[in-house]
Amino acid sequence: MEVATALVTGGVGAAVIWGAAEHDIGWGDSGPGSGYFPFRIGILIILASLTNLVLALRRRGFANEVFVTNAQMRSVLAFGLPILGFVVLSLLLGLYVAAILYLSFVMIFQGGYRPLFAIGLAFAVAVAMRLIFPIWFKVPLLTGPIEALLGLY
Template sequence: MQEEQDLQSEAPSGAWQLRWVELGVALFLLIVAGLVIKDSLRLGIGWADDGPRSGYFPFRIGLALAGCSAWLLIQQLLRWPRLRSRVFAERGQLRDVAAVLLPTAVFVAAIPWLGMYLSASLLIAWFMWRNGGYRWPWLVGLPVAVSVSLFLLFERAFTQPLPKGPIEHWLGF
């Protein structure tokens, strides 16, 4: 009975159907597996005098990923008609994901120019303002305190430098 309802109903307008998302992920992973296998073959997948060559383990991981991806692809194609009305995400849910994904992508893209600490401060301030409704004293104070704490932790305690931007260079770090 549930299958009959699934076959008769369609996904709401603006929603991403589960079958397309799962098919896309399976195809994407199959492409990634192909790239891993191809590069592993370039590096060599056998044994050398001193042990396995550079592509030995990645080749096997690529084969496993290709097998899993092919299995997912076959499953999706076999269940294709039954998944017509199943919804992966609706427009509002995708908007919520984009509200986190896009600022995070900007953060990652800004790191080479602004450095890790300033980029992190801006990202924290953005989320505090956009999602938390915080006012200016908090929007400046807390992100700066977090970035200074991260600087002390990574640069001083762990002695692991992170990408620096113009502010750190101006301060002599």
């Protein structure tokens, strides 16, 4: 499984590099090109994947171990299912609404935070995302029908 994971993450790194190479990956007079950081992140992902691949191939003697226990799988699903929900909600409702719902849910049900605090912080994160990306950096984020109703795009 470690070999398979290293190969998959290496493929993700290659996809990031491929996508970044379609843009300017250099540094110009006005600063970094739009592909500058993603290109370097892709390189880091591939290097980390290669490291994991080499380590996995050196430890081949542990093939009889249990890959994942029921308790471990519950932990993975407790993390992974909300992330999957976040992705689906982002596509349906937009990134800001999905972020508010995801952060509120995770903070309340997994983190044990008070609902008012969790919802308030989730709204603050969404406002910060709105200020940082589309307004200050001029990088539009995925919006949905609620943002359109509010006139955000």
